[in-house]
Amino acid sequence: MRKISNKRKTEVDKTDTKVAGVKSAGVKTTRGKSARTKANDKIKVSLPEPKKKEERPKISRGGRNLIILGVGSTLIALLTTTIGLAIYHLSGDIYLDRSRPGFLPDKEEVEEEAENEPEEYNFEKSGKLTGEIVDEYLKHLDEEVKAMNAYEKPFDEGALTDERLGIPKEEEKSE
Amino acid sequence: MKKIGLIFYCITFMLICQPIGVVGAISEQQSAAIIDHCNAIKDTLHKTQKDDSKARVYLGGYYETILSKFVIPMNVRLVENSLSSADLVENQNEISTNKTKFNDDFVNYQRELETLVNMDCKAQPEDFYKKLNEVREKRKSVSKDVRELGGGISDQVNLIKKVREELK
Numbered sequence: 001m002r003k004i005s006n007k008r009k010t011e012v013d014k015t016d017t018k019v020a021g022v023k024s025a026g027v028k029t030t031r032g033k034s035a036r037t038k039a040n041d042k043i044k045v046s047l048p049e050p051k052k053k054e055e056r057p058k059i060s061r062g063g064r065n066l067i068i069l070g071v072g073s074t075l076i077a078l079l080t081t082t083i084g085l086a087i088y089h090l091s092g093d094i095y096l097d098r099s100r101p102g103f104l105p106d107k108e109e110v111e112e113e114a115e116n117e118p119e120e121y122n123f124e125k126s127g128k129l130t131g132e133i134v135d136e137y138l139k140h141l142d143e144e145v146k147a148m149n150a151y152e153k154p155f156d157e158g159a160l161t162d163e164r165l166g167i168p169k170e171e172e173k174s175e
Numbered sequence: 176m177k178k179i180g181l182i183f184y185c186i187t188f189m190l191i192c193q194p195i196g197v198v199g200a201i202s203e204q205q206s207a208a209i210i211d212h213c214n215a216i217k218d219t220l221h222k223t224q225k226d227d228s229k230a231r232v233y234l235g236g237y238y239e240t241i242l243s244k245f246v247i248p249m250n251v252r253l254v255e256n257s258l259s260s261a262d263l264v265e266n267q268n269e270i271s272t273n274k275t276k277f278n279d280d281f282v283n284y285q286r287e288l289e290t291l292v293n294m295d296c297k298a299q300p301e302d303f304y305k306k307l308n309e310v311r312e313k314r315k316s317v318s319k320d321v322r323e324l325g326g327g328i329s330d331q332v333n334l335i336k337k338v339r340e341e342l343k
Contacts, residue, residue, distance in 0.1 A: 092278075092281075092282030092285070092286075095228060095231070095281065095282055095285040095286075096228070096231060096232060096235070098228060098229070098232055102221070102225065103224075103225055103228055105229070109229070113233075121244065122244065123244060123245060123248045123249060123252075124248065124252070125247075125248045125251040125252055125255075126251070126252060126255055127252065127255075128256065129252055129253065129256045129258065129342070130342065131339060131342045131343060134335065134338060134339045134342060135339065137245070137249060137335065138332070138335060138336065138339065140245075141241070141245050141331075141332060141335070142332070144237060144240060144241055144245065145241075145328060145329075145332065147237065148233075148234065148237040148238075148241070148325075148328075149325075151230060151233050151234060154227075154230040154233075154234055154318075154321050155227060155230060155314055155317045155318040155321055156318070157311070157314065157315060157318055159223050159226075159314075160220075160223065160307065160310065160311050160314060162205075164219065165212070165216045165219055165220075165307075166208060166212040166215060166216065167205050167208050167209060167212070167216070167304075168202070168204050168205055168208050
């Protein structure tokens, strides 16, 4: 592209020199005007036709802005998603999420949960405290505690023993 | 001459101690068992991971309900009625602290367990076993937190029963 433009520039320079030569000749000669016209005709013939700029596909200003908007919004979406996922992992919320693949609750579990759900109870923070109110409080608290204890052996230490995992016990090492 | 003797003893000592160290970490039998049962071990670990996730969600929900809907409102009301005791306030703080500890310990335990599940037990049985022991320790901490929280909630019930007796 640069080569072409340089070539063209050289040609134009040459033409200018020719024109200057013709002009100076025109001043000197008596038939000035007609000679100049002929010279100009010659120049017109020798000049190469300028290439049309429309060869390259032209993008309108609106189209360009639309592309910038699309790329920009995609980048922002990627950035916010990455930040969100990082927080999700770092905060440990991922380990409480039971909607992850492989961690979804079983059908029976959902039914069991609905059956064991204790009655909704709200204890007021203010007001006079009587024996009956405390009795009712203790009744509901007991229900919650029972439901909590219904979960047998949470985080049982036996779940990760060598025996459970099928690894021979350490005593067998010396044999 | 003494120097050469000393170097000789050092090299001999190192050569003897090195295999003992390797065997001390994990026996060949255990290593072979880990490699052989790698997939079965991973399945058990994944099942444990799922069960623990379920336990965390259930227990965490109950701890939160008991603390926010029972313990705190009752203590506020007792203060209003001039019936509060230092034991009740102390017990509330203990439950609250243990609940936070339980949440943190569970996240640490799950992180370690996830690393363990993703480890290649066929290629690195020794590292796998080492990590397994670390996971066991983390699990013990969570188990201890659960016991302490259960104890704190039982104490709350007993303390409120004492208040009930005072109201007779």
